[in-house]
Amino acid sequence: MMPSVTATLRFDNRRLRTLLIALATLLALGLVLTGSALLGEQATRPDFQARLLPPGIDHWFGTDTLGRDLFSRTIEGLSLSLWVGLLAAGLGTLVALVLAVISTLGRPFDAAVGLLVDMILGLPHLVLLILIAFALGGGTQAVIVAVALTHWPRLTRLLRAELLQIINADYVRLSYHFGKSHGFVLFHHVLPHLMPQCLVGFLLLFPHAILHEAALTFLGFGLTPGQPAIGVLLAESLRYLSAGHWWLGVFPGLGLLLTVLIFDRLGASMQALFTPREAQT
Amino acid sequence: MLSASALRYCHDRHRDPVIDSVSLRVKAGEIVGLTGDSGAGKSTLGRLLAGLLRPQAGRIELDGTPLPRHGLQPVQLLMQTPELAVNPRWRIERILHEAWTPDTTLLEALSIRRDWYSRFPHELSGGELQRVTVARALAPGVRYLIADEISSMLDALTQAELWHALLQVVASRRMGMLVISHDAALLSRVANRCYRLNAGQLDALA
Numbered sequence: 479m480m481p482s483v484t485a486t487l488r489f490d491n492r493r494l495r496t497l498l499i500a501l502a503t504l505l506a507l508g509l510v511l512t513g514s515a516l517l518g519e520q521a522t523r524p525d526f527q528a529r530l531l532p533p534g535i536d537h538w539f540g541t542d543t544l545g546r547d548l549f550s551r552t553i554e555g556l557s558l559s560l561w562v563g564l565l566a567a568g569l570g571t572l573v574a575l576v577l578a579v580i581s582t583l584g585r586p587f588d589a590a591v592g593l594l595v596d597m598i599l600g601l602p603h604l605v606l607l608i609l610i611a612f613a614l615g616g617g618t619q620a621v622i623v624a625v626a627l628t629h630w631p632r633l634t635r636l637l638r639a640e641l642l643q644i645i646n647a648d649y650v651r652l653s654y655h656f657g658k659s660h661g662f663v664l665f666h667h668v669l670p671h672l673m674p675q676c677l678v679g680f681l682l683l684f685p686h687a688i689l690h691e692a693a694l695t696f697l698g699f700g701l702t703p704g705q706p707a708i709g710v711l712l713a714e715s716l717r718y719l720s721a722g723h724w725w726l727g728v729f730p731g732l733g734l735l736l737t738v739l740i741f742d743r744l745g746a747s748m749q750a751l752f753t754p755r756e757a758q759t
Numbered sequence: 760m761l762s763a764s765a766l767r768y769c770h771d772r773h774r775d776p777v778i779d780s781v782s783l784r785v786k787a788g789e790i791v792g793l794t795g796d797s798g799a800g801k802s803t804l805g806r807l808l809a810g811l812l813r814p815q816a817g818r819i820e821l822d823g824t825p826l827p828r829h830g831l832q833p834v835q836l837l838m839q840t841p842e843l844a845v846n847p848r849w850r851i852e853r854i855l856h857e858a859w860t861p862d863t864t865l866l867e868a869l870s871i872r873r874d875w876y877s878r879f880p881h882e883l884s885g886g887e888l889q890r891v892t893v894a895r896a897l898a899p900g901v902r903y904l905i906a907d908e909i910s911s912m913l914d915a916l917t918q919a920e921l922w923h924a925l926l927q928v929v930a931s932r933r934m935g936m937l938v939i940s941h942d943a944a945l946l947s948r949v950a951n952r953c954y955r956l957n958a959g960q961l962d963a964l965a
Contacts, residue, residue, distance in 0.1 A: 647843070648838060648843045648844050649843065649844055649845050649846045651811055652836070652844055653857065655809070655810070655811065655831075655832045655835065655836070656831055656832075656857055656858035656895075656898070657829070657830040657831035657832070657858070658857070667846055670848055671848065
């Protein structure tokens with residue numbers, strides 16, 4: 479046996495690579511967030527002498543119809559979308575996890591959660607979103623709550639199935655048999671098993687959350703038009719695309735695409751870290 | 760003494776019970792064999808005795824008192840497939856230490872090597888992993904073992920080694936044991952007496 483195998487913590491190539499990807503994506507997200515903090519003021523300052531300029535040295539992504547720098551607006555919009563997406567998807571995942579745990583408590587609980595899931599899934603997504611956002615009076619908070627409250631059902635179903643499978647697994651039964659408490663089993667056997675599903679669910683929610691934020695904003699129930707959200711930028715660009723001002727739509731759209739891809743990458747590498755078998759083969 | 764009286768268990772209410780009025784006694788220091796056709800309910804009986812399943816009728820008692828509801832169970836089950844008995848996300852060291860910290864003599868007796876500690880279960884062979892689950896189940900306070908086909912997937916040599924080590928520990932601690940197996944030769948070697956489970960009933964074998 480090679481001596482290196484005896485080390486208590488091993489990092490083979492795959493683990494190291496996934497860790498590096500995770501760090502790089504976190505770094506990229508951090509850059510967007512700090513960028514928005516630095517460029518925030520620039521994003522809303524109009525300059526009527528520099529209206530609708532194509533991309534150039536002074537304005538990397540060009541300017542819009544009020545002469546505002548599109549690069550700052552894109553970064554600002556991305557960070558706004560990121561926050562809305564993160565919070566909404568995070569809350570949605572939390573709701574799904576809690577409801578999934580509740581559904582495993584007994585038959586009546588399971589039936590109640592199942593009914594709730596079917597009810598929400600049966601309603602048209604956007605209608606429910608508009609209703610909740612409208613009832614809460616619009617704005618960033620309303621969008622976050624609306625998206626969080628409408629996006630949990632599918633993940634709840636998935637997590638419930640996973641939970642049922644794991645609490646009946648032999649090694650979980652044996653853990654109780656070794657005198658381990660419910661808390662120990664929950665935190666050491668059950669939740670680590672659910673982490674990848676939660677992360678994947680979170681990452682699938684994330685683009686949805688951003689898109690629905692944009693949809694709500696577009697329809698006038700979401701963020702105010704003054705806020706440089708990606709949804710607002712894209713909606714604004716529609717009017718100018720036919721006039722040849724392509725940069726108004728292309729750059730914010732590309733930014734959104736990259737953000738979603740980065741998150742996807744992060745999720746994939748995290749999943750590999752959490753499931754050793756897949757991570758090593 | 761581990762005693763089961765008039766046990767009854769059905770998987771499905773509308774079908775015949777798998778276990779029907781089965782009574783069985785295993786004394787401390789005694790090794791009892793259990794055989795029977797596939798699907799006869801041997802593993803179900805094993806799970807009932809270990810307290811992993813609740814019988815629909817009948818009692819299981821340890822020295823005249825019911826099995827404890829909490830804490831380390833004095834009757835432990837060793838399973839046929841060790842892969843299902845361990846958390847695939849845990850490293851061997853954590854798995855081995857879940858119930859207690861096995862001493863070096865036991866680890867040596869079961870030839871469990873230190874360099875397995877940092878591995879995941881899928882990086883061990885079935886026989887190696889089975890030895891880990893055996894060591895894990897031998898916590899102090901465990902007085903009876905139910906060995907459910909624990910060596911059926913091992914080659915003859917590994918099988919002999921595993922039984923040699925296990926029987927030594929069981930004898931030195933005066934533990935009782937129920938050995939479930941298809942292998943008549945194995946049962947005749949290790950068991951003091953044998954039963955056959957047939958249509959939910961236990962028949963004593965000569």
